[in-house]
Amino acid sequence: MKVSASDWLLLSPELFLTAAGLLILSISAFFDKAKEEFLAFLTLLFVGVAIGLVAFLSGYGGRGAPIFAGMFIVDNFAIFFKLLMLVSIALTVLASIQFVGRAPYPAGDYYALLLFTGVGMLFMVSGNNLVSIYVALELMALSSYILAGYFKLEIKSTEAALKYFVLGAFSSGVLLYGLSLVYGIAGRMGLPDLAKLFESQAKSNLLLVGILLILAGLLFKIAAVPFHVWTPDVYEGSPTPVTAFFSVGPKLAAYAILARIFYVGFPKFHADWGLIIALVSAATMVFGNVAALLQTNVKRMLAYSSIAHAGYALMGVLGFRTEFGLWGILVYLLAYTFMNFGVFALVVFLETKGYAAESVADFNGLARRNMTAAVVMLVFLLSLAGIPPTAGFIGKYYLFTSAMKAGYAWLAVLAVLMSALSLFYYFRIAAAMFFSEAEGAPLKSSYALTAAVLICAAATVIVGVAPQPFVEMLRACVIKAP
Amino acid sequence: MRDQGAINRKSEIENRKASPRYAIVARASAAGVIFPLSIVAGYLLGNWLGKAVGWGDAPALVGAMLGAAAGFWNLYRLLRALDSGGKRF
Numbered sequence: 001m002k003v004s005a006s007d008w009l010l011l012s013p014e015l016f017l018t019a020a021g022l023l024i025l026s027i028s029a030f031f032d033k034a035k036e037e038f039l040a041f042l043t044l045l046f047v048g049v050a051i052g053l054v055a056f057l058s059g060y061g062g063r064g065a066p067i068f069a070g071m072f073i074v075d076n077f078a079i080f081f082k083l084l085m086l087v088s089i090a091l092t093v094l095a096s097i098q099f100v101g102r103a104p105y106p107a108g109d110y111y112a113l114l115l116f117t118g119v120g121m122l123f124m125v126s127g128n129n130l131v132s133i134y135v136a137l138e139l140m141a142l143s144s145y146i147l148a149g150y151f152k153l154e155i156k157s158t159e160a161a162l163k164y165f166v167l168g169a170f171s172s173g174v175l176l177y178g179l180s181l182v183y184g185i186a187g188r189m190g191l192p193d194l195a196k197l198f199e200s201q202a203k204s205n206l207l208l209v210g211i212l213l214i215l216a217g218l219l220f221k222i223a224a225v226p227f228h229v230w231t232p233d234v235y236e237g238s239p240t241p242v243t244a245f246f247s248v249g250p251k252l253a254a255y256a257i258l259a260r261i262f263y264v265g266f267p268k269f270h271a272d273w274g275l276i277i278a279l280v281s282a283a284t285m286v287f288g289n290v291a292a293l294l295q296t297n298v299k300r301m302l303a304y305s306s307i308a309h310a311g312y313a314l315m316g317v318l319g320f321r322t323e324f325g326l327w328g329i330l331v332y333l334l335a336y337t338f339m340n341f342g343v344f345a346l347v348v349f350l351e352t353k354g355y356a357a358e359s360v361a362d363f364n365g366l367a368r369r370n371m372t373a374a375v376v377m378l379v380f381l382l383s384l385a386g387i388p389p390t391a392g393f394i395g396k397y398y399l400f401t402s403a404m405k406a407g408y409a410w411l412a413v414l415a416v417l418m419s420a421l422s423l424f425y426y427f428r429i430a431a432a433m434f435f436s437e438a439e440g441a442p443l444k445s446s447y448a449l450t451a452a453v454l455i456c457a458a459a460t461v462i463v464g465v466a467p468q469p470f471v472e473m474l475r476a477c478v479i480k481a482p
Numbered sequence: 483m484r485d486q487g488a489i490n491r492k493s494e495i496e497n498r499k500a501s502p503r504y505a506i507v508a509r510a511s512a513a514g515v516i517f518p519l520s521i522v523a524g525y526l527l528g529n530w531l532g533k534a535v536g537w538g539d540a541p542a543l544v545g546a547m548l549g550a551a552a553g554f555w556n557l558y559r560l561l562r563a564l565d566s567g568g569k570r571f
Contacts, residue, residue, distance in 0.1 A: 163561045170517060170557060174550060205539060209525060212543050216550045226551030229558040276543060 007067040010060070010074040013053040013082060014122045020046035021115035028108015036107035040097045040448075043111040047090045047118070054082045066128050070190045073128040080330060080477040081125040081256045084337055088249045089118045094452035095345045096241040098445075103151060103239070110150055114245070117143040121253040130179050130189040130214075130265075133257050137175075137221070141168050144250055148238040160237025167220070167230045175217025181210030191265035198268045211266055215273060218261070221254035224310045225284040232291075235303035243299060244344030247306045248337045255333060259317055259326050263479050270320050277314055278408055284311030285418040292425045296359050298347060301425055302340075305384065308422060309336060312399055312415055319402035328402030330474040335391030335463055339383040342456030346377045349445050349453065363429050365438030373443065374433045376457045381426040383460045386419045391463035394471070506564065513560045517553035524549020 008015070024039060024046075031038070057063055057074060064075045092114060100107050120140025127133030145168060149161025183189055185207045186197050198207075220227040235243045262273055288308025295301035313336065316329025350362055367374035383392030396419065400412040445453075463470055528545020532538055 159565055162564075163558070166561060167554065167557060170554065174521075205529070205542060208539055208543055209546055212546055213521075213550070216547060220554070226548070227554055229555060233562075272539065272543060275540065276547060279544070280547075 001069040003068060006062040010057060010063060010067050011072065011126070013050045013057070013086075014119055014126075016053060017046065017050050017115050017119045017122065020050075021112045021119065024108055024115065025112040028106055028112070031108075036101050037097060039107050039111050040093055040100075043093050043115065044090060046115065047086055047093065050118075051083065051086045051090070054079055054086065058083075066192075068132075070192070071129045071132040072123070072126040074126055075479070076477040077256070077260070077326070077479050078125045080474065081252055082122050084334065085118065085121045085125070085249055085252050088245065088252065088337055088341060089114060091341050091345070091452045091455065092241055092245040092249070094448045094455075095244055095341075095348050097448040099239065099241050099348055105150060105152065110147070113143045113147050113150075117147065117245075117249065121249060124253040125256040125260075127257060127260070128191055128264075130182065130191070130194075130261070133261070134176065134179060137253075137257070138172065140250055140253060141172065141221075144168075144246065147242045148234055148246075150242060151239050154237075156237040157239065158237075160234045163230055163237075164234045171217050171220035171227065174213050174220070178210045178213030178215075178217060181206060181213065185210065191261065194265045195267055198266070203269060203272075208269065208272055211269060211273060212276065214261065215258075215276060218254055218258045219280060222251055222258065222310045222314070223307050224280050224314060225287045225307065226280075228284070228287070228307045228310075231307055232300045232303040235306075236297060236299045240299070240344060240348045243303075244341050244348065247302070247340050247344060251306075251310070252333060252337065255313060255317075255329060259329065260479060262317065263320065263326070267320070274318055274320060274406075277317055278411055281311045281314035281318070282411055282414055284308065284314065285415055286311075289418045289421045289425075292422070295425070298358065298360060298362065298429070301360075302343060302347070305422065305425070306340060308418065309340070309384070311418075312396065315399050315403040315408070315411055315415060318406045318408055318411070320406065322402070322405040324398070324402040324405050325478045325480065327475055327478050328398040330477055331398040331467075331471055332395035334470060334474065335383065335395035335460070338456045338459035338463070339380050339390070339392050342376070342380040342453060342460060343384065345449065345453045345456060346373060346380070349373060349443070349449055360428055360432050361436075363432040364436035366433040366443075368438035370443040370445075373445070373453075376453055377433060378430055379457055379460055381430055383464065385423050385426045389461075389464045391460045391467075394464055394467040398471070509560055509563075513557045516556050520553040520556070521546055521549040524552065 024043060027042070028039060058076070058079045063079070064073070066073050093111065096110065100110050117140050120136050120138070120143060123136030124133060124140060127136055145161055145165040148164045149158050151157035182194070185204065186194055188194060188197065216227065223231040235246065238246065266273060285308055288304050288311055292301050292304035292308060295304060313329055313332055316326060316332055319325050319328055366377070379390065383390035386392045386396040396415070400415055403409070403412040403415070525542055525546035528542040531545070532541035535541070
């Protein structure tokens with residue numbers, strides 16, 4: 001395998017973050033708890049440098065061609081996801097400083113694990129070979145399991161980690177079985193090679209089952225129905241900043257590889273996987289929204305809401321060989337990252353005794369205790385429901401249009417109905433904030449958490465009010481279907 | 483005789499204490515076996531349905547997907563059964 005200097009340069013963000021994670025881990029071994037804020041600052045600095053490296057690569061002439069003998073590719077699609085994922089890590093660090101600082105656990109481990117999860121995610125979105133994608137996915141997943149159980153003396157956190165680990169291990173098994181079936185039939189693992197081979201080959205049932213099992217493994221990571229069962233328990237049990245991160249970061253990586261594997265590797269079988277994804281999307285939207293309606297625990301409600309949003313986002317994969325392609329899902333994920341993280345960051349804001357805002361009643365009278373927080377929360381809820389002029393509306397508009405153009409008008413109509421249904425449970429929180437009596441003293445937040453919330457709110461409003469520059473930029477990031 | 487009876491009762495209590503652990507292992511093993519079997523069963527049922535009704539490959543794919551989902555659900559039920567109910571360590 002011939003590796004050039006350009007190959008190393010194109011993977012420099014991943015390599016840098018790996019070194020940064022190891023450094024944080026080493027520093028935490030020699031410094032006591034008083035240095036936790038320093039570790040958080042250092043993590044933020046490293047993530048900032050990684051963002052700078054990715055931004056530099058976006059203008060680098062060598063991008064777009066396969067590197068490391070075709071194992072990876074750094075194209076505009078990967079660069080968009082890398083930037084978004086690094087921003088989500090930075091937001092998680094900001095939301096964690098106060099939360100983790102109060103916990104009796106080593107912060108160095110936490111921040112290092114966050115960076116290692118990030119490394120896995122960055123490698124995933126650049127994966128151009130089923131093996132490199134799988135190894136990166138495992139790196140991300142193993143770090144995530146430990147993060148879920150970071151509060152190791154809290155039984156909820158430990159149980160969440162156990163469930164996540166066992167179900168995640170089985171989903172990896174399913175994915176691996178699918179990969180091995182595809183390899184057994186094709187004898188190769190590179191995505192472009194697979195597409196080339198299958199172009200001249202008749203489809204076999206065994207190959208379709210292999211593709212389906214790969215899809216099932218990825219749907220687990222996205223938390224789509226019927227592989228969603230882990231989500232509410234893991235979201236409820238994990239430390240809230242980790243939940244916020246899980247609701248965006250690993251999902252972004254999973255959407256990216258789902259799109260890349262099926263657009264680049266299996267375009268010939270579009271009719272088969274397209275049908276399954278449409279059915280899964282419909283079931284996920286309906287189940288997520290209906291289940292969210294029945295919840296009183298806010299984290300569980302938001303978990304089911306994120307399941308519903310996974311259903312919407314899957315519609316964006318259906319625009320295969322239309323003028324939209326993956327454009328819809330890119331616009332939607334840009335909006336989703338900020339609005340969903342923002343909601344969870346506000347749940348962290350209301351933290352009590354290590355677990356934050358358990359029930360809708362915890363939001364009672366928030367407007368009287370902290371008007372800014374209540375208004376910002378309202379913006380996020382409006383955006384999640386898809387009300388204009390917020391980023392959520394723009395994201396849903398592009399998704400629904402994409403589904404219509406791909407011939408799935410029934411799915412778009414269902415999505416509109418489900419969005420209307422979601423208003424009921426989002427507005428339960430809004431009503432509690434503005435129309436219920438205040439309980440407790442006025443709330444104050446840390447500067448870091450406030451910064452995370454305000455960044456999310458600003459992005460949600462700006463993308464909603466002036467979407468054109470973002471939307472046009474994302475058009476250049478779409479993977480072209482062959 | 484009384485001593486023997488006490489020993490028997492003691493061993494019975496110990497057996498009862500020990501049985502949940504074996505039961506958990508047994509249930510976990512069953513879940514491990516049921517998981518792949520449900521995928522195979524779903525695929526075979528779907529395949530049969532596709533051939534019987536003339537719907538092509540779609541029922542086989544949907545069957546395998548539902549089988550995988552059933553396997554996950556069974557595993558999740560097992561994990562839920564192991565929940566402590568929120569008790570702290």
